[in-house]
Amino acid sequence: MALSMYELTVPVFVRGLKVLSALLKKAEAHVEQHGSVPDALISARLADDMLPLSAQVQRASDTSKMSVERLSGVAAPKFEDNETSFDQLQERIANTIAYLESVTAAQLDGNEDRAINLNFGGFPAFTGQSYLLTFALPNFFFHVTTAHDILRNQGVAIGKRDYLGYV
Template identity: 35%
Template sequence: MPIALHSISIQMYLSAFSTLQHLLAKAQSSPTSDTLPQARLAPDMIPLSKQITKASNIAKAATYQVLGPDSRHGPAPVWADEESTLEDLIARCDKTIALLKSITPEDLEGKEDENVETVLGNGKVVRSDGKGITLGMGVPNVMFHVGIAYAILRAEGVPIGKGDYLGGFVGALNVEVPEGGVKY
């Protein structure tokens, strides 16, 4: 039985943003919490704040591209991307989650094989189907930015581990997560 597009896109994105919320909440108690939004792994990489907004924008863009211009949702909303504090970033995750929760399995039903054309950041046009946009672009890009956000927080001394990262994903599978998170 094939896995529904909603499960491999919206559910994955929701898990990713649940993980980000958890990581950012733990970061709030860090002595360096005020400087964390501008922290980066390397000088040529974008800071934590932009990792979060990129993940949000990619989840929105990939989802709305697959939905198509004629969906009941209309065009993807455009947000200002001005988050500069951990509280702002948590609020961005909340807003992204609320938007993603408005997409139902029925909204994406049958979109797996529909033609989708998208323009990448470098201006290159990519043509695929709903499954290709989701699994080839959307999910891997969101997961990249979530992973980098985790790495930035770890590098800055926030006390998080693999269980903190995986907790949002394991929880989405209706697996009971023990008190204190998942240990690996």
């Protein structure tokens, strides 16, 4: 049985965003338990030339919603990238999930050969399938993984099971 474009997008992105939400809840609990400043964790980076935690969440959100928009033609909501609190990051994740879950299988399936052209980065033209498998999914998981790693690096008690979402 072949996997559909819907099965490879919406459920995968929603699951990853729910994992990211759970990671942020653990980060918020860590801040409360240790009396830390939330801003310090939300602005933490793995390296000076990398984006902070807040931007990792924003990029995971953007990658998932814009990928589904490009593949389905259903307009995604626009967000300002101005989240500075755990509550705001959670709201962004929830709004992204709501959009993703509003897109139906009928709107995504059959778009494997759809032409996808990105207007940044000098990437070649993609088909829907090549875009999803070689750009969208790897990019999404890069940002979820980086958010996990920032939190882990900052002392939040999370591990591989938290990333996999089976906790």
